[in-house]
Amino acid sequence: MNRNRDFDVIIIGGGHSGCEAALAVSRLGFRALLLNHNIDNTALMPCNPAIGGPAKGNLVRELDALGGEQALAADFATLHLRWLNTSKGFAVRTLRAQCDLKDYASRYSRVLAEVPGLFVYQGMASEIVVDAGRACGVVTRAGEKFSASRVILASGTYMRGVVHMGMTSFPSGPLGQVPSPEISESLARTGIELRRFRTDTTPRICRHSVDWDSLPLQPSDPSPAAFSHWGPKKLHRGYFCAQTRTSARTHDILKAALGRSPLATKKLDTAGPRYCPSIDDKILKFPDKESHPIFLEPVGRESREVYMQNFSTTSPPDVQIEMIHTLPGCERALMIRPGYGIEYDYVSPEQLEPWLETRSVRGLYCAGQICGTSGYEEAAALGLMAGINAALSLRGQGPLVLGRDQAYIGVLIDDLTTRGTDEPYRMLPSRCEHRLLMRHDNADDRLCRVGMEIGLLSADRWAAFEARKRAIEQERERLAAIRVPACDRTNAILREMGSSPLAEPAFAMDLLLRPEISWDGLLKLIDSDLSADLGAKIEIEAKYAGYARREAGRVRRLSSMERLRIPDGMEYGEIPGLSAEASEKLSRVCPRTLGQASRIPGVNNVDLQLVQVAIERARRLSDGGRAGAAGRDLPC
Ligand SMILES: Cc1cc2nc3c(=O)[nH]c(=O)nc-3n(C[C@H](O)[C@H](O)[C@H](O)COP(=O)(O)OP(=O)(O)OC[C@H]3O[C@@H](n4cnc5c(N)ncnc54)[C@H](O)[C@@H]3O)c2cc1C
Structure with a gap:
């Protein structure tokens, strides 16, 4: 392996994002080099070793449903666990785990070592080699050269890192690690804009x-x-x-x-x-x-x-x-x-496509805190998506872009690439307008199929998912048919739960719709072999069915605009009547869809209508579609 300097993908950085990216690339069948300047810091948690919490927990569940690793690493390392937001309803209920930081890291290191096609190597990347606007390799500080047509930069908070304690400051990475000084210059030479953020930690x-x-x-x-x-x-x-x-x-x-x-x-x-x-x-x-x-x-x-x-x-x-x-x-x-x-350089994320490739250097992807985020979960989610998209592009397939109505991961990437961020971006439930549809409990329903279709979710896991769905469906049908008798015993149990007594028999499913009756409460009235988490899923879906239907209708109404594709190379300066501000911001962000354009601050409804007219004009003029995929939906 050591003589081989040619890879399909090189991943710079062995943090949470780099590990996920490397695993995704190699599990999708490509040869990957994970280059980390210190392989002993693989999946290091430089801050609190806690995973999950509001919205972040949803990211971890989604990543797991797609075939990522972080959920398993967190479960392996959990010392202390809490359900959060239990009083605020199921839509925002989420897990938070306090982890053993060594167990978490060692689990990642073990899995990295076991995956075929992945080579982990210690070396400080000092230059990303670019030829004719395409990434083609990496040079290390020691002068070693590696080539690959795809490079994923996942260098976290290390780039020109400076630590501040009182009035003293010195170059450093987090937690006493060495900083990464040269890669910033290499990026700047390609025209990529870097900015600085700060993050702090506790004694x-x-x-x-x-x-x-x-x-x-x-x-x-x-x-x-x-x-x-x-x-x-x-x-x-x-x-x-x-x-x-x-x-x-x-x-x-x-x-x-x-x-x-x-x-x-x-x-x-x-x-x-x-x-x-x-x-x-x-x-x-x-x-x-x-x-x-x-x-x-x-x-x-x-x-x-x-x-x-x-x-x-x-x-x-x-x-x-x-x-x-x-x-x-x-x-x-x-x-x-x-x-x-610690202060560090990051790549302002409006320069990235919604599949995390930089617009100015093709084949170069960014993932993790380098994209302006903060948090292990955000980093891992971005790493997974960068890895998947690098692999899909090697296969010659279109990118995987998750919708805002499909996954928190979709919201995260859309927010970053569309609006940018002027502070370290952290995922929050309030950022997600469709959160009733994107709960902690239904990440598998939303994303396992995507993971299976791209080949990241194994056949065993897909089979387990389908078996679970069948068990839920059968139990739902059974509950809709079981009649709970209106007897003294039933009514005593109902009163205990603060629920009104029955005058005549009722279907078990109808009882579960009562807000005061949980799955555990229902089990006092009927028997079930279903596991507690699948039972809770039936309860959540029953109670949320009305909201979910309304929300799904809203998503459908918005989706024609959301997915309307803007042709490549749209000249916003030539759209008559478009405001100068909108023209400047649209030209900078280069949105891929009208939905994405609608979320750029400074672009208003009139601007959107003008862009829509321009898309339709481009579609009419397009030569059977060869002039760009004008007006078609974005693949996802
Ligand atoms: C001080 C501090 C406080 C934080 N506070 C919080 C918090 O309160 N809550 C929270 O959720 N998150 C917090 N974080 C953020 C969390 O630690 C990061 O978001 C997460 O670690 C980012 O993961 P990453 O994979 O993007 O980068 P990192 O975990 O930083 O990993 C980067 C990797 O890149 C490698 N690398 C860097 N440059 C090179 C190079 N040139 N060549 C080869 N390898 C290179 C490094 O060795 C490392 O392995 C904090 C981070 C720090 C540093």
């Missing part, structure tokens, strides 16, 4: 130095659960999280040190994650808030480190220690790693 403290008895503990959820549709559901190992909080003393310490804060002094004013602000940001921006909750979370079975969720900071280390000692339970805590902020 880590020693587990043995925390007074756990004085803190409210959060045990793991007692019911067995898993992200993956394919692995076993399991109970967890008795690890717990705990809550503490800041006080006026914590805030005073931070305020007294503002002269040494890179954020307050504006030494560091690069945009950071709005939805995950540092404690410095919170205290500066919300001075009236008296206290902020902090969660103490384990990072590994054998690790003595504790992660301090909600306490990321760029303050000087001595200030961090003082602040930690003001937190209840942490009065004697030993700080093992100080928190820090």
Whole structure:
């Protein structure tokens, strides 16, 4: 293998996105080189080793349904698990797992080693070789040359990384890793625009130095659960999280040190994650808030480190220690790693096609935090899609572009490539307009077929999916036929659940439609062999059927505009009446469909009508379709 320098695809970076991309490419039958500057940091979690949560959990489930790996890695490594948003309804209910960071990484490393056609190699990419506008290889800092007609850049927060702690800053990658200095210049030479973002992390403290008895503990959820549709559901190992909080003393310490804060002094004013602000940001921006909750979370079975969720900071280390000692339970805590902020280059994502290929260098794809996102789940989802699309293009097939009504992954990529982002982008339920259709529980219904058709979802998994669907269907039919008697026993159980008693027998399915009767509640009235998660699926679908039908109708009404294809090379400057702003933004983003154009900030309804007229004109003029696929639907 070492003599072979020719690959189908080279993936730069062994983080969450690079691992998913490499696995997808090789599982789809192509020879892949995963080039990582330090193979010991494969799938490293430089921040809190937690996977899932609102919207992010949906990304993990979708990735799993398509044939990706992250859900299995998270399940393998879960120490502590919780269902979140249970009171807000099933549409936004999701899992969050606190993982053992070594188990998570070792699972990825093992799978990478087992997949045929994938070669993992240690080397720092210093140049992406481009010939006549096409990527054709990578050169490492050591001067080694590798060739491939597709390159996926998944270099995370390493590109020209600079770490900030107080007024001190130095070149570094995250968690003491070395930064990646040269690849930025290589990209800039191709005309790709780079910008800078910042992200922060928290100090880590020693587990043995925390007074756990004085803190409210959060045990793991007692019911067995898993992200993956394919692995076993399991109970967890008795690890717990705990809550503490800041006080006026914590805030005073931070305020007294503002002269040494890179954020307050504006030494560091690069945009950071709005939805995950540092404690410095919170205290500066919300001075009236008296206290902020902090969660103490384990990072590994054998690790003595504790992660301090909600306490990321760029303050000087001595200030961090003082602040930690003001937190209840942490009065004697030993700080093992100080928190820090890291600035890095990213590729502004409006330069990418909806299949993650750069417009200026064909065959070059971007994936993960390099596209302006934040989070392991976003990174893995982008990596999977970049890997799939690189492989599809090698097969000579059209790209896989998931719709906004099909997957959170579709929303993620559409948001990034259409609107760009001026802060590290994090997936949120509110970004997804069709979230009633795109629940945690139905990711398999939405995406297994896609995974199977492209060849990523194995035949065994497809068969398991079909068997599950059959079991659900049969049970649904059975529930629609079973009559629950209107007897004293039934009515006593119904009253206990706060449900009105029966005057005459009722079908079990009709009882399940009552909001106060859950699947578990129904099992007090009838027997069923179905597993708890499939039973919950029947309940969710029954209760949401009306909303889902309405939402599906709305999607159908929007879809003709959504999928109306804009011909390649559309000259927006020549569309009469189009506003200068719309013309400039449409020319920059190059939307592929009218739906995508409609989401570009600054493009209004009148502009869209003018573009639609121009599409129709182009269609009339097109020579039997050879002048571009004007007016046809985008393949997906
Ligand atoms: C300080 C900090 C705080 C964070 N906070 C949060 C948070 O609160 N919540 C959250 O969800 N996420 C957070 N994240 C983000 C999360 O860690 C990332 O989104 C995720 O790791 C990105 O995955 P990735 O695969 O894109 O990149 P990374 O995980 O960064 O992996 C990049 C990979 O590329 C390799 N590489 C880089 N350059 C080269 C090169 N030239 N040649 C070869 N290999 C190269 C590296 O070795 C590494 O393997 C934080 C990250 C950091 C650094």
